[in-house]
Amino acid sequence: MAKTRTFIAVEAVDQVHASAMSVIDRLRSATENVKWVEPDNLHWTMQFLGDLSDVEMAEVCLRTVRTAARHEGFTMEARGVGAFPSIDRPRTLWLGAxxxxxxxxxxxxxxxxxLESLGFRGERRQFVPHLTLGRVGQGSHGGSVLSERLAKLADFDGGAMGVDSVTVYASELSREGPTYHVLARAPLS
Incomplete structure (x- = not known):
């Protein structure tokens, strides 16, 4: 039975999308060893679910739609640029909330x-809302130039966006990178 790589996220829209692209442009020349997120793939990840069967996907979509409907839409600002695990040893570059x-x-x-009763366990770490901008390549930590640029962007104002829906995505991997397909949109009330 075929399985589909699946995750739940909020799309980066409006000014925040443009701001994320601006940050990528500012960081791009700091190091060559970063795989930057494609503009169409910018999103705020909520939960990565892994490979799901069609039955599991249907239940995930249903529960996500029901849960999102219990929440009112809101505005969130993008603020600060950083890295996991730290700006001195960056592996994942992000725009914060x-x-x-x-x-x-x-x-x-x-x-x-x-989703927990379906067998999906959350991260053990505390959830930190972030929009991934890029990933530093294996065996590299980006260097001091990248760390300095990240430090200068710690208070970056990326603007605000309305959060009015959650999206369940399928992720198809290829040599060119991932392609995302919408499985379900879950509107907030």
């Missing part, structure tokens, strides 16, 4: 709880 991040975390926790 400012005002509205508490509402985003509540929505994420509620979706995670709705």
């Amino acid at each position: 400012g005002e509205g991040h508490h509402r985003f975390c509540e929505l994420q926790a509620d979706i995670e709880a709705a």
Whole structure:
């Protein structure tokens, strides 16, 4: 039986999308060893679910739609640029969340709880809302130039966006990178 790589996220829209692209442009010359996220793939990940059967996908979509409907739409600002695990040893480069991040975390926790009985366990780490910009290549930490640029962007104002839906995506991997397909949109009330 075929399985589909699946995750749940909020699309980056409006000014935040443009801001994310602006940050990528500012960081691009700092190091050559980064795989940058394609513009069409920018999103705020809520939960990665892995490879799912069609039956599992249908149930995930249903529960995500029901859960999202219990939450009101809100505005979230993009604020600060950073890296996991740290700006001194960057592996994943991201745009962070400012005002509205508490509402985003509540929505994420509620979706995670709705899927738990299906066998999906959340991260052991505390959830941190972020929009991934790029990943530093294996065997590299980006160098001091990248760390310095990240430090200068720690208070970056990326604008605000309305969060009015959650999307369940299928991710198809290829040599060119991932391609995302919408499985379900879950509107907030």
